[in-house]
Amino acid sequence: MAEPSYSVSVAAVVVDDVEGEGRVLVIQRRDTGAWQPPGGVLGADEFVADGVRREVREETGVEIEVERLTGVYQNVTLGVLALVFRARLVGGAPTPTEEATAVEWWTVGQVEAGMDPTFAVRIVDALTGAAAPPVRAHDGVRVLHHA
Template identity: 65%
Template sequence: MTQFPRHSVSVAAVVTDDGGRVLVIQRRDNGAWEIPGGILELDETPQAGVRREVLEETRVEIEPERLTGIYKTVTAGIVALVFRARLVAGTPAATDEAAAVDWWTADQVTAGMSEVFAVRTLDALRADPTPAVRSHDGRRFVDRHGQYT
């Protein structure tokens, strides 16, 4: 029997406030600022998984509204699904997984996140409802011809 490569699926949410700012977390494990999210459990739908991950990392309840992007880390076999979501209940607060939570503008996202996570966030803020589909090696994106940009 042929062994097929395994992939991991993660989910994340771009939650915005009334001013268009994005809910971000500072990860406890590496200090990086990112949108909340994590690994999808085998028995979860993507929507249930993103609700759980955001609640675990920020203490807020959200409702996913639409899929805004699909991102593959080609070096690690991770496929990330990113959703635009709205806040339903709660006040953002630090957790065991997030050292800090904050609301950032698009400019702060560009300046304060790694390119890979900033692009995911900015893709979700676009008015175009078509989900972005991108691949990267963890730092650089791959264009449609397989070249790193």
């Protein structure tokens, strides 16, 4: 049996508590139409936090400060390991980009209703603030395992 090979992606749950609702910044991906937190593939020569900031800037037009790791998510179907971080907005205004047809602030209720469960759980985990980041596996559709 061959050893699995994984790519590493990074994403940010950018939180806006201005209105006290804990809204989060989400994008509608141009390639799939799916709603997700902003993120993408980490470059081989990139530090993790730099990759998170770059992906958020490329997909939303905003600058962020990375605060802390909030979860690790293994897509066993695609061979992707995603590191998700909580972040806060430090500059810029959210705007559609070459990678995102829409960029919006959503409440947790909107996330749970309008996003695939494998991405919604990442936002819920980031807002829950567990003492240790959860480590979850999924098949691209369903969460399979939590450690």
